[in-house]
Amino acid sequence: MTQQNNTRAGIALMIAATVVFALQDGISRHLAGTYNTYMVVMIRYWFFAAFVVAQALRAPGSIAATARTNQLGLQILRGVLLAGEICVAVYAFTILGLIESQAVFICYPLLVAALSGPVLGEKVGWRRWSAIGVGCIGVLIILQPGVGVFNPWAVIPLISALMFAIYGLLTRYAARRDTTATSFFWTGIAGAVAMTAVGVWFWEPMQGGDWLWMGLLCLTGVLGHWLLIKCYEMAEASAVQPFAYFHLMWSAILGISVFGESLRPTVVAGATLVIAAGLFTLWRERRQS
Incomplete structure (x- = not known):
């Protein structure tokens, strides 16, 4: 994957991705x-698997080259863990x-930072x-937890x-020996x-109109x-990652x-702290790198 260092385009693509992911949610x-x-x-994964196979067929060496890995167990574990998540x-x-849900989920970069020490052996200083x-x-x-x-x-x-x-940390670990294309392939297949x-044990007949929604879900996933992928081709991850928090804003809207949900003041206050802490962690990572 060739880095083009076009930060503005990368930011625009990241914001577009957050819109799509919010629609998907x-x-x-x-x-x-x-x-x-x-x-x-x-059903969503069936479409995802078809997409990664199509990508592999277009790559040099076709599926055999893309799927080649000497850490197959790790790649399968990653794929199964993401599906469960x-x-x-x-x-x-x-x-x-x-x-x-999204207000709590956005704490995952902090969990990555906390676990990167014991899992990957990375140094986590007092600021992080x-x-x-x-x-x-x-x-x-x-x-x-202590109110009402x-x-x-x-x-x-x-x-x-x-x-x-944990999936993100395993992906980092896998990247030490496998390409992004290989990890992406096994994410979809596994x-x-x-x-x-x-899922086959929980199959239910789906109404005609809902098949349209299912098709849209599959398309938004891809x-x-x-x-x-295009975002990270355009710019460094540390430059565009802070804009991933737009996902929470689109989900709230x-x-x-x-869905007629309400925005509690405690959710706003808590999410603000989580986002601020996450942005500081990303800033520290960028400075150290």
């Missing part, structure tokens, strides 16, 4: 509110809604630990964030196989990944205007 919430989550994610995240949308602590306070403000009756379902997006953080093994 909204469609997932709609479909998973009517049909089984496993079935919805399974998507199931947990979609389920959280149906229980808590888009706004509160301070940012992680601030982010944890923000998550606690959103969850409100604590809703245990609110932990679901936190589990999703932890799974995604996830599709895992979701098919589970479009979102394509936009991210969608949740309020389409």
Whole structure:
């Protein structure tokens, strides 16, 4: 992948990707509110697998070259973990809604920073630990475990964030020996196989109109990944990553205007702390690199 160092184009592509991913979350919430989550994610992965196979066929050496890896177990674990994370995240949308789920989920960069030491052997200084602590306070403000009756379902997006953080760390580890194309290929294939093994047992007849929504969900999934790939071709990850937080804003707009969700002041305050801590962590990473 050739780096073009066009930061403005990279930022525009990242913001476009967050719009697409927010739409994807909204469609997932709609479909998973009517049909089984496993079935919805399974069909989405079928399309994703077809996309990565098509990409591999166009690459030099075709599928054999793209799929070649000497850490197959790690690649399969990554793919299965991401598929499981998507199931947990979609389920959280149906229980808590888009706004509160995303407000908690955005703490995943802090979890990546916290786990990068024990998992990858990277150095985590006191400044990053301070940012992680601030982010944890923000998550606690959103969850409100000591105010009134604590809703245990609110932990679901936190589990999703932890799974995604581990997936991100495993992806970093895999990148030491495999190309991005290889990791991307196994993400789609392993996830599709895992979701098919589970999802076929939860198949439900789908109404004609909902097949259109399902098709749009599959298309937004592919479009979102394509936009991210092009984004990282255009600019450095550290320059565009802060704009990934636009995802929360689009999700909030969608949740309020389409699903009738409300924006609690504690969610705004907590999410602000989490985002500030995340941006500081990204800034520290960029300075050190």
